[in-house]
Amino acid sequence: MRFLAALLLCWLAPLGAAEPAPSAAEAAYAKGDYATAVERWSEEARADGVTAARLAALGNAEWRLGRKGRAMVCWERALLLDPRDPVALAGVRHALNAGGTERPALTWSENYAMVLTADLWLIVATLAFWVAFLCVIVPRLRRRSASEANHRARLVALTVLALTVPGLWGSRSLTDRAVVRKPEISLRLTPTQLGEPLDGVAEGDVVRTGRPFNGHIRVTTAAGKTGWLRAGEIEPVRGAGLPADLDQKAAP
Amino acid sequence: MRRLASLCFALLLGLTAAAEDRVSWEITPRITAPGQPFRLQIIVESDVILGGAQQAGKEIRPPRGMALRLSGQIVRSDSNEATINYSGVAPEQAGEYVIPAFNLRFARKLIAVPEIKLLVSDSVAFRRDAQARAELVIPDRTFYVGELIRGAIRMRGGEEEAVVASFGLESVAEGFTFTVTADRQPLPDELGQGMQTTFELTPIREGVSELALNGTMLIQGPGLNAFGNGGRDRPFAFRRKLAVEHVPERGRPADWSGAIGSFAAEAVQVSKDQPEVGEPIRLRAILTGSGNLDRLITPELPSGEQWDVLPAVERRRHAEEQRFFVYTLVPRLPGKLLTPPIRFSTFDPLTKQFSRIEFKPIEVTVTGTAPAKVDLIAADPAAPADAKQPKPVTGLAAPAPRRPSAFGFGAPAAPLAASPAFWSGNGLLVTLLLVLTAATLYLGYLAAHPEIRIRRRARAVIRAALVAAPRQASGRDFAVTVVRALQVGAAAVLGAEEEAMTQSDIERALPGASRALLDDLFIRATGERFAAHAAAGGSGDDAAALALLRRLLSLL
Numbered sequence: 001m002r003f004l005a006a007l008l009l010c011w012l013a014p015l016g017a018a019e020p021a022p023s024a025a026e027a028a029y030a031k032g033d034y035a036t037a038v039e040r041w042s043e044e045a046r047a048d049g050v051t052a053a054r055l056a057a058l059g060n061a062e063w064r065l066g067r068k069g070r071a072m073v074c075w076e077r078a079l080l081l082d083p084r085d086p087v088a089l090a091g092v093r094h095a096l097n098a099g100g101t102e103r104p105a106l107t108w109s110e111n112y113a114m115v116l117t118a119d120l121w122l123i124v125a126t127l128a129f130w131v132a133f134l135c136v137i138v139p140r141l142r143r144r145s146a147s148e149a150n151h152r153a154r155l156v157a158l159t160v161l162a163l164t165v166p167g168l169w170g171s172r173s174l175t176d177r178a179v180v181r182k183p184e185i186s187l188r189l190t191p192t193q194l195g196e197p198l199d200g201v202a203e204g205d206v207v208r209t210g211r212p213f214n215g216h217i218r219v220t221t222a223a224g225k226t227g228w229l230r231a232g233e234i235e236p237v238r239g240a241g242l243p244a245d246l247d248q249k250a251a252p
Numbered sequence: 253m254r255r256l257a258s259l260c261f262a263l264l265l266g267l268t269a270a271a272e273d274r275v276s277w278e279i280t281p282r283i284t285a286p287g288q289p290f291r292l293q294i295i296v297e298s299d300v301i302l303g304g305a306q307q308a309g310k311e312i313r314p315p316r317g318m319a320l321r322l323s324g325q326i327v328r329s330d331s332n333e334a335t336i337n338y339s340g341v342a343p344e345q346a347g348e349y350v351i352p353a354f355n356l357r358f359a360r361k362l363i364a365v366p367e368i369k370l371l372v373s374d375s376v377a378f379r380r381d382a383q384a385r386a387e388l389v390i391p392d393r394t395f396y397v398g399e400l401i402r403g404a405i406r407m408r409g410g411e412e413e414a415v416v417a418s419f420g421l422e423s424v425a426e427g428f429t430f431t432v433t434a435d436r437q438p439l440p441d442e443l444g445q446g447m448q449t450t451f452e453l454t455p456i457r458e459g460v461s462e463l464a465l466n467g468t469m470l471i472q473g474p475g476l477n478a479f480g481n482g483g484r485d486r487p488f489a490f491r492r493k494l495a496v497e498h499v500p501e502r503g504r505p506a507d508w509s510g511a512i513g514s515f516a517a518e519a520v521q522v523s524k525d526q527p528e529v530g531e532p533i534r535l536r537a538i539l540t541g542s543g544n545l546d547r548l549i550t551p552e553l554p555s556g557e558q559w560d561v562l563p564a565v566e567r568r569r570h571a572e573e574q575r576f577f578v579y580t581l582v583p584r585l586p587g588k589l590l591t592p593p594i595r596f597s598t599f600d601p602l603t604k605q606f607s608r609i610e611f612k613p614i615e616v617t618v619t620g621t622a623p624a625k626v627d628l629i630a631a632d633p634a635a636p637a638d639a640k641q642p643k644p645v646t647g648l649a650a651p652a653p654r655r656p657s658a659f660g661f662g663a664p665a666a667p668l669a670a671s672p673a674f675w676s677g678n679g680l681l682v683t684l685l686l687v688l689t690a691a692t693l694y695l696g697y698l699a700a701h702p703e704i705r706i707r708r709r710a711r712a713v714i715r716a717a718l719v720a721a722p723r724q725a726s727g728r729d730f731a732v733t734v735v736r737a738l739q740v741g742a743a744a745v746l747g748a749e750e751e752a753m754t755q756s757d758i759e760r761a762l763p764g765a766s767r768a769l770l771d772d773l774f775i776r777a778t779g780e781r782f783a784a785h786a787a788a789g790g791s792g793d794d795a796a797a798l799a800l801l802r803r804l805l806s807l808l
Binding site for chain 1: 531562647667682
């Protein structure tokens with residue numbers, strides 16, 4: 001009995017411990033100093049690596065500063081790392097409902113793919129493939145007929161492999177998107193400087209991307225309109241981490 | 253005294269006369285036919301030792317139409333005589349030609365050579381076909397500024413001489429750009445033996461300009477030697493006055509941009525005949541013909557309602573007498589559209605007429621949806637600014653940057669799908685396992701069918717016996733080798749043990765085999781095993797034994 005009580009105490013001790021003090025970024029965000037919060041979280045991300053939660057928090061601070069494009073990039077990237085991150089999901093929902101941004105409706109395969117991350121889908125598919133492959137190969141190498149368990153494992157692995165196919169497909173199409181980073185630009189009919197404007201797109205809008213040509217990228221907007229945008233006007237969702245600084249000139 | 257003075261004067265005259273240089277020349281043949289090769293020999297006698305001549309061919313200036321080249325000199329270091337030889341080709345027109353006086357520069361002295369006359373007469377018998385000769389091929393007409401003129405120097409062999417090489421082509425083409433396009437090319441078959449050098453001329457200014465071409469061809473023939481009349485090198489020289497004009501302004505179309513020649517619109521191609529709206533496609537027009545294809549400016553295609561036109565660069569190298577015009581077209585509207593027509597004007601220098609080249613449009617089916625018309629006023633100006641229903645504000649969630657990731661890891665440096673190591677590692681493992689499986693299946697098959705291995709071994713043993721048996725020194729060794737091979741082969745055929753095979757078994761495996769031969773072979777091979785001093789058996793028929801082995805081999 002005494003032993004059980006000690007065990008329970010050990011289990012409850014971490015729960016009862018005081019929460020760690022808020023970081024400088026969190027404190028700045030709480031005080032409304034969003035610029036400092038962005039700076040601090042960016043430094044943390046550069047030093048300790050990017051996580052979904054950190055990106056989502058950074059997206060909130062960027063949004064508060066009115067930088068819709070950067071905020072959407074942060075949230076979309078956070079969702080690629082953790083498709084169920086509540087802060088990023090709330091941020092995207094807020095941007096769509098109240099912020100005036102647009103985002104293409106997710107297809108069924110993309111919704112399905114958001115159960116796991118793209119890398120996890122690939123790992124699961126690879127494992128399933130190897131299990132199925134080894135289940136077929138090993139009995140032949142041992143010159144024995146496959147056992148009942150082998151047949152079961154083979155069936156399970158092939159089923160999992162089949163289930164990962166739409167996830168892989170959806171993950172691929174999820175990464176083929178970009179966020180408009182420039183305010184008030186036009187979707188052009190042709191990939192030229194003086195291409196006829198088709199429709200307006202605003203900063204923070206998410207578009208599906210196609211192939212590049214002549215310094216432009218063919219995109220499809222949430223409204224289903226297809227046209228061309230300059231490569232520098234959008235930022236791909238799949239990226240290195242933090243949003244790119246478009247105002248900074250490229251090194252010569 | 254007077255007598256002495258006249259004697260001194262005479263002596264002085266004699267000394268002065270001796271100090272003069274004597275120069276004589278000889279042309280062989282003395283009178284030449286038009287275009288006939290000749291040799292000019294200049295003999296110099298001086299009062300001093302001359303030494304070698306320097307640049308003896310530089311100062312001589314042959315008259316128009318005559319080719320002349322230094323072909324050799326004979327000068328001895330201790331002599332005051334020198335012989336300079338030139339080889340030449342007479343002009344094409346009959347008449348008397350004068351080579352102006354010139355100086356020959358020797359190491360010790362400058363010798364003045366008087367003018368030399370060459371008589372060219374039509375009455376001289378000369379068979380042109382026997383000699384190698386050069387011909388200038390260039391159109392005889394008025395040329396135009398910017399035109400591409402193709403010409404050639406044909407060096408044709410004769411019945412007695414063959415042209416084997418050419419060198420030293422020099423050109424003076426004032427008012428032209430001159431480019432050699434191909435040197436020392438073989439002549440077409442119908443022109444006989446020889447070679448040709450082709451060139452391209454482009455007039456750059458109006459007026460009459462002279463084209464001068466000099467060179468030398470190397471000839472070979474049965475009667476030629478280094479000091480012969482014809483010589484091994486034969487020079488040629490052409491001077492041709494060419495009249496150049498500007499393309500006439502009268503009747504010149506506005507879209508003429510310098511195309512001179514005879515052209516034809518060959519074909520129009522598009523890279524994709526069913527593009528989407530906004531999808532760029534490549535339009536290529538192929539122009540063929542003869543003329544200044546390289547100087548043509550790509551006709552401009554304006555963008556229109558149906559197409560947006562972008563300049564494009566052709567990556568493919570164009571062939572001779574062919575030119576590509578390439579454009580990138582972007583369709584603006586869906587439906588069946590015709591590509592924009594490509595038109596431009598050309599000037600034909602032969603007919604002196606302008607003509608129009610037009611590439612016919614081709615039909616392209618554009619898919620996709622038409623862009624909506626741009627509505628300048630999309631909203632009712634009288635409507636209130638906040639007419640739309642405001643969307644519900646959901647708000648941002650409180651950030652929790654320390655929340656651990658649901659899957660336990662942060663952002664990878666690169667997606668796994670983009671990792672070459674991931675794909676190559678998996679591919680390597682799959683390949684390895686497939687190879688292992690294939691090897692296992694193969695070995696299992698062999699294990700299930702042992703007769704394959706037994707027969708393969710039997711074939712190897714019989715083949716080795718066929719090679720080794722004839723080399724055996726003694727009849728017994730021969731018999732041992734053959735009997736061993738027969739036993740192994742018969743065992744493989746009958747599915748029995750090798751050691752147990754007797755003559756009868758071998759007869760079963762090889763029906764019709766000679767029993768006497770088998771007995772003889774077995775006695776020779778195994779007789780000693782049963783009786784040390786047993787009879788060695790007959791000499792046997794080795795060829796028949798080997799034939800038995802070959803027959804057995806064919807059964808396996």
